[in-house]
Amino acid sequence: MTTVQNIAKNSLFLLAGQVTGIVFGFFYFVSMARYLGAEDLGILSFALSLTIIIGLLGDIGFSSLMIRELSRNQSLAPKYTGNIFLMKLLLAIITFGAIAIIMNFLDYSENAIEVVYIITISNIFTNFTNIFYSVFQAFERFEYLSIGMILNSVLMLIGIFFAIGQNFGLIYFAFIYLIVNAIVLAYSFFFCLRKFIVPVFEIDWIFWKKTISESLPFWLNAVFVTIYFRIDMVMLSAITGDSAVGWYAASYRLIDALGFIPAVLMGIMYPVFSKFHINSKDNLEFAFKKSFKILTIIAIPIGIGTTILAERIIILIYGVQYSPSVDALRILIWASVLSFFNYTPATYLTSTNRQRTLMIFTFIGAILNLVLNFILIPRFSYNGAAVATVFTEFVVGMLMVFNIHKSENLLSSLMNITFKSLIAGVIMAAFLLVFHDYILILLILFAAIVYFIALYIVNGFEEEDISLFKQILER
Template identity: 75%
Template sequence: MTTVQSIAKNSLFLLSGQIISIVFGFFYFIYMARYLGAEDLGILSFALSFTIIIGLLGDLGLSSLMTREVSRNQSLAPKYLGNVLFIKVFLAIVTFGVVVIVINVLDYSEHTIKIVYIITVSNLLANFTQIFNSIFQAFERLEYLSLGIILNSALMLIGISFAVEQNFDLIYFAFVYLAVNAIVLVYSLFTCLIKFAVPNLKIDWTFWKQTILESMPFWLNSVFVIIYFKIDMVMLSTMDGDTVVGWYAASYRLIDALGFIPAVLMSTMYPVFSKFHISSKDSLEFAFRKSFKILTITAIPIGIGTTLLAERIIVLIYGVEYTPSVIALQILIWASVLSFINYTPATYLTSTDKQRMLMVFTSLGATFNIILNFILIPLFSYNGAAIATVSTELIVGILMFHKIHRIQNLFALLSDVILKSLVAGAVMGIFILIFKDYTLILLIIFSAILYFIALYFVNGFEKEDINLFNQVLGR
């Protein structure tokens, strides 16, 4: 199997899992949002965001480092598994203790605190699952990762549906998250033990020190990224209340759902980039350029289409109660577009041992985001938080591309791909405006077809793109 076919196979497995997950997630989140209402959804969204931020203490970047190092030398899998498991047990205890202290200092209601405790344990279990997912990714066997994703979403759909049908209150919805993550952890553990490697449970203190020091840039990068994507929920909760968080979360959920597209491709490309960095600089540059092109030409029509159809999308999915979410969605969708574009350079930097540079960029982004939120939330509420998110993605993207441009000449690539995508997107946008009152699903389908036809006519596809497609098909 060629490298291109291997990438395509892994991408297909992960894409299939993510699509199924998105479909299931689409239904259970809508079902839950309509049942809970904006206020309870706001409480749950706050708990999820708060525990994700504090929960970063439970990983320290170890999972990303495992993926990179084991992909380069698979014989290291047992050693990494055993030592990282021990480290994460210690980190889980510390994390829960920090959550208890911080949430009580913030003086939330007893009900909210209970929700936070349950979601914290749920996220800690997910942290352990990530250890085994890193092994699946490093071995480039993403079908097992995909099955875990499908299992998670299917169980969530069942659990949420049962809770709604039984008229349970919010705390039971939190327990659904906990139960599902426990089951997925068991699946991932046994799959890893049977198919890949058994952890070497001998503690190596020297290895601990070396691994933690090396993983810290990965961790700090994740901290800063999570801060500028999740801190707005926490700040909105303290400054504007739970209902506003619920409106904002409704839009944000749709943006999160779109994130599976770049995540699928770059999860596949991360170990490939890491190996090419050692074996072939030319192959690495080629893979970078094609990954960037695929994500950019995918992102721009999503941004244009969502901006024009936001009101219809929100009302269709959530109902008129969530109409205040429309403007937030129109703003946040461009954070998603920039995230698509930024995914490739971020993966490039981590896979080529430049994670410290990425950490600097994301730290600047996190600082910028917090400052903007303090300024814009009092002025524009949740729409201000959305503006801060878009602005942060733009700043971090500029910093990353400026750095990589010193290694590769990217300006020609950037201008060519983005310009042609915008021209094709403008054609699609005019079509949407003319036929905006037609059936939404059909309008989206025909708009997407028109976009790619227009992209073809402006020479958005090169001969080597066609050749790659043929390789994927085995021709």
């Protein structure tokens, strides 16, 4: 099997898991949002955001380091898995302690505090699951990762619908997250033992010191990215109240759902980039350009189409009670578009041992986002938070692209595909404006057809793109 075919196979497995998660997640989140209302949804969204931020203490970059190192030398898997498992036990205690301290200083209701504690334990389970997911990913056996995602989605769907059917309160929805993540952890641990490796549980102080030192840049990068993607909900909760968080979360959930597209592709390409960095610089450059091209071609019509159809999308999905979410969606969708652009250079920097450079850029983004949120949220509420997120993504993206361009001179090719995609997007926008009131599903389908025809006309597809597609289809 060729590298291209292997990438395609793994992409299909991961895509299956992600699509299932998106579809099922869409149904259970929308049902939960309609059932709970904006205020309770705001409490749950606050808990999820806060525990994601503090939960970063539970994985100080270990997962990313494992994927990179084990993709280069799989024989190290037992040592990495066992040692990191023990380190995460200590970090889990620290994580829960940090949450307890923070909640004692914040003036929240007893109900909200209980939800935060339950979601914290749920996230701790997820941090342990990521150890075994890293093994699956490094060994390029994405079917096991996909099964875990599907299992999570199915159980969440069943749990949420059961809770709604039984008229349960908010606290029970938090327990669903806890129970489901515990089951997925058991699944990942079992199949890691049975199909891959047996962890060597040991305390190797030299290894611990080396691993922590190498993983810290990954962790700090994750911290900074999480801050500028999640701190807005925490700040909104403190400044404007739970209802504003609920309206913002409704739009943000749709943006999160779109994130599966670059996550799938670059999740596959991360170990590939890491290998090419050692074995073939030419292949690395080729893979970088094609990855960026694919994500750009997908991102631009999503951004333009969502901006035009935002009101119809929000009302259809959430109902009139979430109409305040429309403007936030129109702004946030461009954060998603920029995120598509940024995934490839971020993965490139990480896989080429330049995670410290990426860490500096994301640190700048985190500080910028905090400052903008402090300025914009009091004046513009959740719309201000959305603007802060978009501007932060833009700045971080420019820093990454220009840094890579200095050594690899890739900017012209990136600008070329972006320009052609924008031309096709403008043609698609004209189509949407003319036929705006037609059936939404058909409108989106025909708009996509118009976009790709226009992209073909402006030579957005090259001969080597067609050749790659043929390789994927070959058996």
